[in-house]
Amino acid sequence: MAKIYSEGDGDLGALDGRTVAILGYGNQGRSQALNLKDSGVAVVVGNRSDRFRDLAVDDGLEPLPLSEATARGDVVMALLPDEVHQEVLPRDVFPSLKEGSAVVFAHGYSVHFGEVDVPDGHDVCLVAPKMLGPAVRTLYLAGRGFPSLVAVHRDASGRAWDVTLAIAQGIGSLRVGAWETTFEEEAITDLFGEQVGGSGAIVGLLRSFETLVKAGYDPDVVELELIGSGELVEVIRTQVRDGLLASLRNHSPTSQFGQLYRAAELWDSPDDGRLQRILDELRNGGFAEVWRREREDGYRTMRDLEERFSSHDFGRAEGRNRDRLRDVLHETLGSQ
Numbered sequence: 001m002a003k004i005y006s007e008g009d010g011d012l013g014a015l016d017g018r019t020v021a022i023l024g025y026g027n028q029g030r031s032q033a034l035n036l037k038d039s040g041v042a043v044v045v046g047n048r049s050d051r052f053r054d055l056a057v058d059d060g061l062e063p064l065p066l067s068e069a070t071a072r073g074d075v076v077m078a079l080l081p082d083e084v085h086q087e088v089l090p091r092d093v094f095p096s097l098k099e100g101s102a103v104v105f106a107h108g109y110s111v112h113f114g115e116v117d118v119p120d121g122h123d124v125c126l127v128a129p130k131m132l133g134p135a136v137r138t139l140y141l142a143g144r145g146f147p148s149l150v151a152v153h154r155d156a157s158g159r160a161w162d163v164t165l166a167i168a169q170g171i172g173s174l175r176v177g178a179w180e181t182t183f184e185e186e187a188i189t190d191l192f193g194e195q196v197g198g199s200g201a202i203v204g205l206l207r208s209f210e211t212l213v214k215a216g217y218d219p220d221v222v223e224l225e226l227i228g229s230g231e232l233v234e235v236i237r238t239q240v241r242d243g244l245l246a247s248l249r250n251h252s253p254t255s256q257f258g259q260l261y262r263a264a265e266l267w268d269s270p271d272d273g274r275l276q277r278i279l280d281e282l283r284n285g286g287f288a289e290v291w292r293r294e295r296e297d298g299y300r301t302m303r304d305l306e307e308r309f310s311s312h313d314f315g316r317a318e319g320r321n322r323d324r325l326r327d328v329l330h331e332t333l334g335s336q
């Protein structure tokens with residue numbers, strides 16, 4: 001079982017007299033910068049262009065070019081999209097690292113797959129919030145927290161864990177807890193969750209839509225049933241709150257029986273090995289290689305795939321229902 005750190009395990013004293021440079025002011029960057037600042041940590045922001053400059057200034061921070069922010073940081077947090085780490089970190093960040101500074105990532109991807117190699121002599125740490133960026137801020141402001149995964153890849157200073165846990169404390173995660181992991185485990189489980197859950201949802205919904213519409217049912221009624229009404233949000237909310245199976249009691253007996261009956265049918269059907277194949281491709285670096293080539297190729301396959309799935313009839317029914325239900329969905333989904 002993973003070791004779980006909570007408040008009391010993290011000591012913000014590890015950041016006393018030190019500056020944290022947050023590189024990137026997007027989803028995670030802004031929330032983590034503001035949480036650390038409100039926790040009393042000295043923060044500077046590194047940001048490339050004007051896109052988030054005004055926002056950072058309005059937030060009371062002084063955005064600097066990436067290299068300048070890096071040079072000021074005793075702790076440097078790489079909160080840039082993973083796919084640009086390979087290009088941006090060696091060029092704009094690593095040459096400016098202060099002697100003995102720690103580099104903190106929010107996802108294990110680029111380090112685990114060898115896309116970046118932090119220069120020797122620097123701690124390499126992971127504080128990966130298991131939460132969307134904006135919620136990292138709203139939960140902190142609400143006095144609550146969010147879970148994270150934490151790891152140390154290289155402890156050059158002998159204090160890498162102190163820094164890791166101080167960051168987890170400062171962004172508000174230890175209020176809930178931080179699970180100890182490795183860069184490899186965080187990267188693989190995160191990708192597996194996205195790729196299996198996300199692809200299953202897309203295909204399950206589109207195939208269900210096709211089956212019902214082909215049988216003569218109205219596309220808008222079908223889309224409303226499958227996802228458009230927002231009921232699914234409530235279903236997932238109760239699954240998280242009550243537990244996957246315990247939450248079934250919120251459904252009618254017919255629905256409960258139907259879900260379990262069909263689940264057993266799927267569970268007992270022959271395993272086509274797809275999940276194992278996905279895991280193998282993640283672990284042997286096959287997926288990372290495909291994704292690296294895709295980026296070099298200007299995201300051509302990604303654009304083709306987006307076009308292929310978004311031109312499906314499902315999207316038209318979805319658009320009509322979303323227009324009609326705008327206010328209701330706003331209520332169901334909240335402001336985020």
Ligand code: NDP
Nearest residue numbers: 024025026027028048049051079080081084106107132133
């Ligand atoms: P974002 O896409 O929100 O990052 C945007 C920021 O990165 C902006 O400041 C942008 O600057 C900058 N940026 C983008 N491209 C470049 C570039 N080529 N050179 C310099 N700066 C660039 O990233 P996220 O916050 O979503 O992700 C950051 C990290 O957090 C990743 O490692 C991710 O895996 C991890 N993470 C993200 C989660 C999430 O909820 N999104 C959840 C948990 C972890 P500009 O405006 O100037 O382009």
